[in-house]
Amino acid sequence: MTPNKEDYLKCIYEIGQEHEKINNKQIAAKMQVSAPAVSEMIKKMLAEGLIAKDKAHGYLLTGKGLPLVSDLYRKHRLIEVFLVDYLHYAIDEIHQEAEVLEHTVSAAFIERLDRVLEYPRFCPHGGTIPKKGELLKETYHLPLNRAKKSGSYCVRRIHDDFLLLDYLAKHELKLGQLIELRQVDSYAKTYTIVYNGKKLDIPENIAAQIYIEKKE
Known part of the structure; x- marks a missing residue:
């Protein structure tokens, strides 16, 4: 399978985590490619049985596509752990770096890497690392923008995006940080949190990429 096709599969998976229906326009925007390019790749993946077209949900990963996506995330996240723990990135x-390497390393390399790293459960961004042959199932899947009640939460996972990470770094908001959700403004679409004596109003598009765990 080509790296480009693998990226399309991951793209469809990621869009499906945020939206109920997946269409060509969303894929083109996320992949930053033209509409004709998306149409051509979609036809290929449909023909290969990697995805299916559904009236209600648009495109869905199939029983053939899902294991491939899980394997890609496993590679990517194990490489990220290695880059942080051993190369001090x-x-x-x-x-x-992980985006490039995940398409080039062998399965044998990944198995040895997993063993050397002592079988980590999470990547540096808090994403779950599936075991060999397992489908990806995120341990932390509640985004801040879907929190129903105010109260105490812990930041457990952050979407792997440079601009998001830069935003959070500027506001000294890290993985594992305890936060207090004080207010949800449905009109302004902001989420007011307090942590370390600071108050921050987070817009919905960013809150959707921060995954939390309710603390009792």
């Missing part, structure tokens, strides 16, 4: 530097 900063958190905001690892994504692009």
Whole structure:
């Protein structure tokens, strides 16, 4: 399978985590390619049985496509752990390196890497690392913008995006940080949190990329 096709599969998976229906326009925007390019790749993946077209949900990964996506995330996240723990990369530097390496390393390399790293459960961004042969199932899947009640939460996972990581770094908001959700403004679409004596109003598009766990 080509790296380009693998990227399309991951793209469809990621869009599906945020939206109920996946269309060509969303894929083109996320992949930053033209509409004709998306149409051509979609036809190929449909023909290969990697995705299916559904009236209600647009495109869905199939029983053939899902294991491939899980394997890609496993590779990517294990590489990220290695880059941070052994090569001392900063958190905001690892994504692009892992994007390149995930398409080039062998399965044998990944198995040895997993063993050397002592089978980590999470990547540096808090994403779950599936075991070999397992489908990806995120341990932390509640985004801040879907929190129903005010109260105490812990930041458990952050979407792997450079601009997001830069934004959070500027506001000293890190993985594992305890926060207090004080207010949800449905009109302004902001989420007011307090942590370390600071108050921050987070817009919805950013809150959707921060995954939290309710603390009792």
